[in-house]
Amino acid sequence: MSSLAGMGHLSLDQAPPLAIPAIFFVTAPVAVMAAGLLLLWSGTFALQLYWLPSVVGLTHLGTLGFLTMTMMGALYQMAPVVAGAPVPFIRLAHLVYLLFCLGVACLSLSLMGLWPGLIFQSFTLISAAILLFLATTGVAIVKSKTQGETVAGMRLALFSLLMLVLLGLTMAGGFVDNSFLGFRQFWLQIHISTALMGWVGGLITAVSWQIIPMFYLTPQFTAVGKKVVLGLTTAGIILPLAVLMASAVAPPNTGGWSPTMLAILGALPAALGVWLVHPYLILRNLNRRRRKRLDPSLRFWQLGLTLAPLTGALAVITCFTEDPRATLLFGWVAIWGWAGIIVHGMLSRIVPFLIWFHRFAPHIGRMPVPAMRNLLPDAWVKFGLGLHVSSLVLGAVAIAMRDPGVSRVTGFLVFSTGLSLLHWIVHLLRQKPDLEVVDEGFSTDEQGLGRSG
């Protein structure tokens, strides 16, 4: 029995200042533009052999500069709202941002050969940034009392990020003095599966349970479906790491099974969860949404999720072929296709919402306030999607054909996608209400609603 007029208040959560997620979101497109310039400059060289420094640089501009940059900004925003975990020492986010930007810039410049010798510094900066991020946001989410698959998925993603830093640091040692602990391919395999399926996939799946029903009015997901995806992903992250630990104490080649093959088999459940079961559940729910109005960000979800099974299929193909193009194609589709398109789409929904919520929502009813969907023209978002998809398709062609001309056009389109994204994020950040028409005696707090209570 509950009486609405008499029940106790829910605990109030504090949204972080707008500036914190905003600096991460506005920087992510710059990494995309840098990746485009790298492709324009190097042509096929950046899409040829996956161990080439230019390819490693391009990959990390995508994974760290675009995906992780956006995901860190999103976690700062979501930790208090979704997980009920206000981030302590929130101003440290500026330091995290600074260290991370410097680290990614140093890594890219070093790998592209423009400023050699910065590789060690870049790993140090990136690791320091991520560890500081984990020590604040990560600890807040881990300690959160909120239960459910969304928070559990966030924890898995953060655990994967921690493992990534440790793996990355170990592998960085191998890069610096060319001395890998064990097989390079073995470490690379675990690094990739932890990054793509644990960190990126873990967060995409966790967030989707929360925002898909909220933004697109779909039915709620069943607990069973969410638990299956979370269970598969967790198993697929833990098993390869267990193989890695076991290989440190056991002979590396036992019973005809190489550690690399064991790590691949161990990662299989996560591939099933992230690239097959999750897209099936989300796409099925999107088809059942109560409101059929087409939102441009919905197209990103549909396209990104449709690419997920293709990503999984390419991951399997890379295990059975020596052709380096298969590995490159897998990386291209996973980073710029599946994850990149979903993250691009989410930015087109989250950034307008944050601007609207922080700057306009307090004035509703007191002055004319635009609806959130009017802050960002649909045509701009659709144009960005068109550029993104064109660059994705052309990049796949460039990898298959090893054609320098096609690679450079791909670079131009990737750069244009980043520019389009940057353009509308800056456009949104510049939007402010005309405070001269607000009623007297009412003030707004840009630093975060709820702080003034």
Place this chain on the structure above:
Amino acid sequence: MPRILEVLGDLRPDGLLLLSAPVGSNALIASLKERGCRPQVNQLDSDHWQVEVSHKTTPQIADYRDLPAPEPLERILAQVTELPISHAFIVRVPHMPQLLFPVLEQRKLQWCALAQADGSAIVHIRKEETAP
């Protein structure tokens, strides 16, 4: 029944009482109607019934469950701005609107909310004389 009547007695004129029960009880409904209440019965599952009991003075419950985020937030804020002092606004929303509450507090509006089994929520917002 005595406990229900006790809570009903404490309910504000613009309040709403939600009863959850494993069976629908005609006797309970009839009794509530006799006392001048407005009971609304919803069967949520084969063994889960919910009765919304309101006074005749309780405002009509707005239903924003078919609006995607942040449209419920937009509409609620527009509604509560027009709310006369000592009046309440009750609304159904598709999800617990965590981000709404700080804005309501900023406007010095009293609120309370209750999550529903289907993930939706009912929010009761009241403007007191201290509100700007």
